[in-house]
Amino acid sequence: MDGHIRFDTKDCALLLLDQRRLPLAEETFACRTVDDVVYALRTMVVRGAPAIGVSAAYACRIALKEALAAGSDWAEALHSLLDRLVRARPTAVNLAWAVNRMRAAWKPGCDPRDLARTWEALALEIHAEDVAMNRAMGRFGAELLDDGDTVMTHCNAGALATGGHGTALGVIRSAVEAGKKISVIANETRPFLQGARLTAYELHRDGIPVTVACDNACSQLMKTGRVQKVVVGADRIAANGDTANKIGTSGVALLARHYGIPFYVAAPGSTFDLSIPDGSHIPIEERTPEEVTHAGGTRVVPEGVAVVNEAFDVTESGLITGIVTEKGVIRPDRESILRAMGGAP
Numbered sequence: 001m002d003g004h005i006r007f008d009t010k011d012c013a014l015l016l017l018d019q020r021r022l023p024l025a026e027e028t029f030a031c032r033t034v035d036d037v038v039y040a041l042r043t044m045v046v047r048g049a050p051a052i053g054v055s056a057a058y059a060c061r062i063a064l065k066e067a068l069a070a071g072s073d074w075a076e077a078l079h080s081l082l083d084r085l086v087r088a089r090p091t092a093v094n095l096a097w098a099v100n101r102m103r104a105a106w107k108p109g110c111d112p113r114d115l116a117r118t119w120e121a122l123a124l125e126i127h128a129e130d131v132a133m134n135r136a137m138g139r140f141g142a143e144l145l146d147d148g149d150t151v152m153t154h155c156n157a158g159a160l161a162t163g164g165h166g167t168a169l170g171v172i173r174s175a176v177e178a179g180k181k182i183s184v185i186a187n188e189t190r191p192f193l194q195g196a197r198l199t200a201y202e203l204h205r206d207g208i209p210v211t212v213a214c215d216n217a218c219s220q221l222m223k224t225g226r227v228q229k230v231v232v233g234a235d236r237i238a239a240n241g242d243t244a245n246k247i248g249t250s251g252v253a254l255l256a257r258h259y260g261i262p263f264y265v266a267a268p269g270s271t272f273d274l275s276i277p278d279g280s281h282i283p284i285e286e287r288t289p290e291e292v293t294h295a296g297g298t299r300v301v302p303e304g305v306a307v308v309n310e311a312f313d314v315t316e317s318g319l320i321t322g323i324v325t326e327k328g329v330i331r332p333d334r335e336s337i338l339r340a341m342g343g344a345p
């Protein structure tokens with residue numbers, strides 16, 4: 001699964017596989033303005049913390065083209081456009097991480113043509129790095145899985161959520177590549193159904209056995225011995241290991257602890273936010289009520305009834321068995337994280 005995030009240099013366009021349409025249709029959504037990219041991020045044409053970061057890196061090149069239309073004030077206009085990209089989604093730290101990395105490569109007073117070349121190369125580098133990190137993570141994580149395991153996942157932390165290969169699904173793919181027989185239970189993950197639509201789509205294409213389960217089946221599946229491991233992705237990991245991920249993840253972690261099932265988080269270094277001491281500081285995105293009031297375009301909640309649609313929750317580090325990173329599997333505690341991630345900012 002690759003090619004879901006592409007940049008057309010000639011057209012200066014970010015080409016995205018439209019994840020809102022999967023699994024029924026494989027359609028490309030073309031972004032030629034920052035407005036297009038912000039729309040794509042907010043409506044989850046592209047989603048998944050690392051994929052959001054990679055897309056934003058390419059989008060900086062679009063922002064530069066747009067800013068140059070402002071003439072002599074192009075630098076000020078560009079900073080404003082980059083700020084709009086960062087504000088598109090608040091929880092996944094990879095978005096700000098990628099844009100900040102692009103900004104750091106922008107030498108004040110440089111010729112915009114040089115900046116365009118620098119940014120195009122850097123965005124490609126960020127994309128390639130993400131895939132390489134996922135493969136390194138996969139190798140480390142695959143050692144945690146045993147032949148014959150059924151692994152529960154939540155949401156989609158696959159190739160579609162990253163630059164390629166995936167984080168949680170990257171661990172599973174690498175275990176299969178190493179010859180282990182792995183099956184997956186993919187929690188459907190209401191309300192956007194990333195598990196039912198995207199994880200199932202990815203693994204079915206790969207020939208990896210996958211069963212979709214209702215989110216509320218989790219306890220029953222664990223209690224009856226049908227889950228040996230849990231591996232999930234992450235959107236932001238605080239310095240103490242508290243981890244923000246798709247809503248419902250903390251409940252899965254609590255149930256895994258109750259039933260004595262190892263619970264792993266797989267995430268690259270770009271997902272760690274060492275500037276915050278614990279998960280209470282992680283902003284939680286509130287999404288549109290329509291994602292809850294409607295299913296498949298049909299209203300399922302009576303008009304006038306309130307809904308809550310927080311897109312993420314935070315799993316306390318004490319519920320996490322280990323964090324799989326490109327640098328190895330680390331304990332979810334401040335000392336281990338700072339040692340692995342090179343110290344506090």
Ligand SMILES: CSC[C@H]1O[C@H](OP(=O)(O)O)[C@H](O)[C@@H]1O
Pocket residue numbers: 047048049050154155156157158161162166167168194232233234235244245246247311
């Ligand atoms: C590879 S981590 C992907 C991470 O992002 C997802 O959120 P969303 O689909 O809203 O972007 C979910 O939390 C995944 O675990």
